[in-house]
Amino acid sequence: MLVSMGIGHMIAKIFSPVIATRIGGFVLIGIGIWVLYQFFRSDKKEEPKQEEKVWKLEIASLGLVIQILRKPTVADFDKSGTISAGEALLLGIALSIDSFGAGIGASLLGYAPAMMAVLVAVMSSLFLFIGMKLGTILSNMKWLQKFTFLPGVLLIIIGIWKM
Template identity: 45%
Template sequence: MAGLLTLLVLAFALSLDSYGVGVTYGLRKVKIPFLSLMLIACCSGVSILVAMLVGKTIFTYLPVEWAEATGAFLLIFIGLFTLWQVYAPAKKTPKPVRKRKENQFNFQLRIFGFVIHVLREPLKADIDDSGSITGREAVLLGAALSLDAFGAGVGAALLGYAPWLLSVCVALMSGLFLMLGMKSGFRFSHIPWVNRLSFLPGVILIMLGIWRF
């Protein structure tokens, strides 16, 4: 029972970013259709599953004590990194001058950089400014929401959590929190505390990591 409870708390922490993103879209009246919502949730679940399978592979090569300590450390590290993302000042960088010829590697780097930028500024995912997140925009948003969760997923696997169960919980909670966040943004945009919950995922991950040391 205690193991299931901590798994649900971990899934809650890994999914709570979706609530903040949903609030941001709700405040700006940006809509996410149901199919896009499902796609984003699936991205989160698949990311956790892949991360945990990687963690399980690592687990086979490490002593149990080392694996658990490494998993706990990863949760603490991801929690600290999440807090840093919340409170670090956004840096404004000048747009680079594009060259006529760019290789595929540079193109991939720009895509990855854009995904990270979406994590900091969710509204950037609405590439065409249509007021709705669809298609590739949903994939980009799903990838952005999965970045932090990937490292935590590896740590969770090292701590012995069940990959399929956690990935399903994260997928369901991500979709639910994203939907609830949008509704909160639409209805409660005048309430200051709505935007002050972004520190919670980091704190919860740190507490879980310390508890499992």
């Protein structure tokens, strides 16, 4: 936020806030579609093929097992229906692009960059913490797992709203 607001005036000449917000919206819609695809694909559970292991190291006292597969790239991107590290990275990029556009817009409206950066950092951290705690608690409720498609729908709605 601080960086985008600091260079907002320069970038506004090349990359308008409207375009940045639209790009962020398209990325959010894309991630939402991917989450929905993963949800509906998870109904077709397939047994993953066991990869041939080249080397296995097990340290029982630490409960550590290290396995090196012959072809680790064959591993499926995501079969769990949950947000993986890669999906989290894509979501972070989408939200960063959206935040970048918001930062440019805020700087053009005359908001103080330092104050906005602090407020965004505090609020993002607060909502991330609350979301992680609620997610941990609510993930154990089996009846809620039927609604795992909702994050995808919400991302699509937010993406459309941002456009």
